[in-house]
Amino acid sequence: MAGTQVSSQMPPACFTTLKEYDGERNSEGERHGRGKARLPNGDTYDGEYEHGFRSGQGTYRFRNGACYTGEYLQNKKHGQGIFFYPDGSKYEGDWVNDQRHGYGEYTYANGDTYTGEWFNNNRHGQGTYVYKDTGSKYVGGWVNGNQEGEAELIHLNHRFKGKFLNGNPIGRGKYIFDIGCEQHGEYIQSEQDKGEGEEEEEPSLLVAPKWKASEITKLTLWTPHGENPPSPREASLVGAATAAAAVEERAAAVTEEEKMPSIAVTDEPAEGRDDEPSLHEVSSEVFSPARDAGEEDEGSRGEEENKDQEDQGTASLEDKEDESKEAE
16 A cells, blocks of 8 residues: 555655556555545546545545535535635535535625525525625525525615515515614516507516605614513603604605615616615715625626536546546
8 A cells, every 4th residue: 555655755746747546445446545636637636535436525626726625425525615716706615415505605706705505506595695895785585596585685874674586675675774764665566668669469577676665764773682672652762862853854855656776686787876765865875786786696607607617627527537447
């Protein structure tokens, strides 16, 4: 077995001249234990083997610059591991059968991050997406990679709380402003108006939901666990100094059809949009969800492109290793 070990005195460059496999084997001649391998496509693996398969801890370097270091089970990423993608993004977390599955954090090339649950390579379950440029974040449910379910979209000095479907807010919800008031209302899905001469038979095109405000109220006070909530009179006195004044000042400016920020996941740029919150005075830097959503799309596309590259690097990997075995 000693003859199969790589000398510790070999310079790093010598690894490029290794034969197809250099490492330990069992009595049946299978790769078993610690070893290094170079695949016919130029990829390399340095780690543990079990009965001819990559199993245990190891580092797999792809020819395109990607790299995975973590746990394997029968040639597949399985357990805890970190994958560094060619575009600079990375995923650190759980893997099952070569899929991002369980809990993990994905850092996108644009600096955005998603931390939460995964299912078959998709964001699925509960998770938090943070937009690097604005610091805003979405905290809530995900279904097959899309924002869906109960969630909060938290900005610099206000936040939206409600439900999402396919990346868009839907139904009743409320905007909560740090100055001490809440705007209640509902997101309504509308259809794109048809131009003159367009055929009625064509299916209607859905556009981003529009916010329909209903009322402005004082901020609902937060009560720490274990403490008795204040009486209605006490709550009124606490909030009167800030919330009431702000509500009276701005209530006149709010109409039934007033639009709030569109939170649709699109690639539409933020510049030129006129659908900021009616209470935009509370923020010196109004959040533009359309821009952030576009960044998320960019991150998601990078995630899919990286997965394609990852698949290309690992596709028929077992066949290639079988070829290398036959060549030994």
